[in-house]
Amino acid sequence: MVLDLTAHIKDLHQSKGISEELIIKTIETAIKKAYEKYYGTTENLVIRNDNECVLSVFSKKEVTEDASDDLFEISIEEAKKINKESEIGDSMLVPCNPEEFGRIAIHSAKQIILQRLKEIEKNSLFSDLKAKQGELIIGYIQRVRNDAMYIDLGTYEGILPKKNQAPHENYQVGERIKSIVSDVKQTRQGAVSVVLSRTSPEFVKKLIEVEIPEIYDKTVQIFKIVREAGYRTKIAVFSNKEEIDPVGSCVGQKGARIQNVIKELEGEKIDVLKYSADPKIFIENALIPAKATKIIILDEARKKACAIVDDSQLSFAIGKKGLNIKLANRLTDWEIDIKTIEQAKEMNLIEDHFQKAEDLFKEKKTEIEELNLSSNIKELLLANSISTIQQLIELSAEDIKAIIGSNDEMTLELKEFIEENFEVVEEDETEEVTEDGQIQDGVIYYQCPNCGGNITEEESKCPKCGVEIAFEEEAGNEE
Structure with a gap:
């Protein structure tokens, strides 16, 4: 029996969207059921599919002198009608006659095919729709x-x-x-x-992908979306490219891009913020539209933090019915407590958790690190315990050579830097002060015996009281 089902299979494939391979397998199953229903076995049933939609059905039989079992044997006389070279003892494929199956068996096969095709159609629809989830x-x-x-x-x-x-x-x-x-x-x-x-948050994500090309092509990526539908959505975004502003890309000029999403959500408020791996920064960003003064990590293991805000920002941080802080908690996956500055002071939160840590661990740069010198020179100076400007200007030429070594270029740079930026004043040897006089700016002054005013050796009278003065030279001692 040869079944050319090409037209039927093509039609089912196009109208129902069922694959041709699946249709053929269904028909083969129906044929097997009909064969078994009529003959009681499928042991000698052979179905060939040599030409896509064309099926050939055979019964495998042994050639005998006189066939005593019509199901498994065929007489030599009948065998030669099929193949003249047939001999007793050969096994041969005898084409089946559909009419031999019987009317009931054929009807049963048709029912099986129809039922199975309906199941396939439903499963195919389910698979197609599941893929659209x-x-x-x-x-x-x-x-x-x-x-x-x-x-x-x-x-x-x-x-x-x-x-x-x-x-x-x-x-x-x-x-x-x-x-x-x-x-x-x-x-x-x-x-x-x-x-x-x-x-769902996924609905907002899909809307954003349509409106914002940078999200769709993953130039800007969404870290997480949390939402209270109809009221507020928070979206944390980031970009692996430093030159890209992830928040600006999503919001657009004057909020044009995000406005289309807000419109689709019937005016729902949307906060787009930058994700950070630093929990302090992330928590601060997550609290927008509120501006936090300080973020204090209370328990990192349990993910507990405190956000300190000004009194004017308290209502924004908490939000209507606590919605803003609720969404911030879900977005960051931290338990955030909101406190005003006064409340934080009363609880010693600022002193205990912020000021002490800042004062103790804040890194301070040395005077040398602040100077406009090459990093190599600064490293050499710091390695030799030269950390202040005073220590630098006190260096002699020999000290500089010992620190810098044989690098003439670096030596010249350091010397020129010191000369151009600092005035080194060399102290003169201390002049001996006479018994009656004192030195000011290198000039010897004497006191007037009348008024006590200052008089120099060149003056003949006191400039203060006018009394005439005469200086006498002491005779030197001869050796």
């Missing part, structure tokens, strides 16, 4: 029943349950609506149910 789709509201919206998606229908609808959103039958495929289920009877959602 998480995708953004557009449909039209067909009807509303028990607060659930049934969405016409073309070749299938989706359901948008009440719990997956954002508050404050109102739609009418026939209206166009966007959503994502949240789940695809299949009942025991094979029926497929497509569950849609407009409340």
